[in-house]
Amino acid sequence: MKSPSYNRAIDPYTSHLMYGYAVMPATKGSPNPAAAWLRRVEAFDGPAYRRIALALEAAVAEGELQAGDQIPAQREIARLVGVDFTTVTRAYGLARERGLVEGTTGRGTFIRSRTDDDETGLVDLSMNLPPQPEGLSLAGLLRETTGAILARTDPATLMAYHPGAGSLAQRTAGAAWLAPTLGAVDPARVVVTGGAQTALTALIDHLTRPGDTILVEALAYPGLLATARRRGLTLISCHMDEEGLEPEALARLLTTQGPRLICCTPTFQNPTAATMGPARRAAIVEQARAAGVPIVEDDAYGLLPAAPLPALAALWPEGVFHVATTAKTLSPGLRLAYVVTPPGRAEGVAATLHAIAQMPAPLMAAVVTAWIREGVAAKLLAGVRVEAAARRTLAAELLPSAVGGAESLHVWLPGAVATPTARERGLALVGAETFRAPGAVGEGLRISLGAAGKRTALARGLRELAALSRS
Structure with missing residues (x-):
């Protein structure tokens, strides 16, 4: 065996x-x-x-x-x-x-x-999550904020069902949080939900019928691919270059395949870490607009750059469904995401979300809302950015052939293949086979930089991976 x-x-x-x-x-x-x-x-x-x-x-x-x-x-x-x-x-x-x-x-x-001091055992380079923020204690912040929420809120109200798209306070906080990528957004367009995977599942459910065709990146988020397959959709992969979706390839597919939907990640694409520049974003939006095909924008990493680029939804508010999660910018345990819909579409999306997952956890929604309003979320994000940049610098030094932005939580090692010997050398890896859409080819490894508790453990894992690649 x-x-x-x-x-x-x-x-x-x-x-x-x-x-x-x-x-x-x-x-x-x-x-x-x-x-x-x-x-x-x-x-x-x-x-x-x-x-x-x-x-x-x-x-x-x-x-x-x-x-x-x-x-x-x-x-x-x-x-x-x-x-x-x-x-x-x-x-x-x-x-x-x-x-x-x-x-x-x-x-x-x-x-x-x-603990963070552990220097033994498996080095996880497979799980894509933000590192612990520099100079801040998540545990301390959670204790303080949950204590304050419970002190001023009736627990029976907090623990009850909360139907709808989220309270006005939660939706307003979400709009404020996303302003660096979206600009000013009417809170009526914001839907609060329990994580990006739930949001993507609901959007696929809401916008497609079994048998429809959707266009996806050649290497794409596995959760999206699995959801589309369960929905009975036809997946068509679009060629990618160093900036993600390639405009000429997208234009051909829009003409020949008649897709219902385009799905993409414009910033620090998962898994290739490609980022669309401003001109590329404008080109993708213009083609989708001309074809009348809406876009689902999975912007999990859009807030990570110190100078975030405009989201696709900022360029085409009427045609882009924008998903942004706190899992990649603050902490995966918060399990909160925001969907920004085209005007007039929020209630329909909220109804689909309610049918799938009822509601986000009220306590977590209250925590994130409080953190955004009080400036704590901004401090956490700044701490994550500092640590992510330091780890990316480490990866550039120890694994120079890997590609990705200077502030990305992951890098892509093209051509590399996960082997059984990686496990024996203490490395957990994830390869291209996990991300391939139908018809896509090519090999590579997504190297996640945030899961290791300390930079020293990450450095040990990257050195082992570099040695394994050479051999």
Whole structure:
């Protein structure tokens, strides 16, 4: 059996295959839930002690085992797997070296709490999220803000259903937050929702019918591709260059394919990190406008540059549905996104969103609204920008062949292919196969710079990747 490639982002919609292997049957009928992770042992090649350690690491990475969880004693593991005690001792020793577990005589072995000081274990270059903001404590800010919200708000009201597109205060805060890319926006055009994936799913549902054709970037966000496929849509990939969608290719497809919709990411495109310049943005909008084909603009990273470029929706407010999330600019745990619709379209989009996901979490919406109004969100964004720029500089030094903007959260390593040896060298990677739209070709790796807790861990991972690329 082949060793799994163990890429986190392979398909977030099929969790049983998320790490490139099928979940194995339970091991020898163990009734102990703390030993359920042992079903993964058969998915790995190599000596038994290493397979046990890799299975444990996979369970921690997937979230089946979490910090503080106690795992069975070594003799119990030996009995369940059918190996000798010495083999399990070596496995636990390897897991300890990787920073996965810690043990105390008389108490047992526990999953170790990871901190920013950890320098061992897997370096995650696959999960695209913002780094911890420079000079600020998210935990402290969350405690302070949630405490203030609960002190002035009736919890019963806060925890009730909140139908509609969001309160006027939330929509007004969203309009203010997006002003650097959109300019002045009427809050009536803003819909508040629980994350960009929910927003994209609702827009695809709202704007298309099964059998319709949509144009997407040749390498595109996997969540969009999966949603379109489930909707029964025909996906047509559009050629890309160093600025993203290529105008001549788009013009041909608009003429020959009769698409219902164009979907694209104009800033720090995922995964290639390409950014459309002002002239390219104007050209894409002009072609879509002339063809009468609306655009869904996934602007997850639009606020990251210190000088944000105008969004496509600012150039064509009547034809662009704009999606902006706090997950890539503040923190993924906030799970809040804003949809800015063409005039008169917000209530229809809100109704579709309500049918899919009811509402965003009221407490998180209240936190983000308070942060925007009080200037905390702007400080967080500034801190994320500082740390992201420092990490991008590090990537330019250690991985000079990678491409991407100076403020991007990820870079693209063209031509590179994720290999099983990357996992053995402590790297979690995601390759072009995850992002390819139908008909697209080419290889590469998206290197995410924000997931590693510290720059030193990121540097270690980039050096390993550089050495792997050379070999």
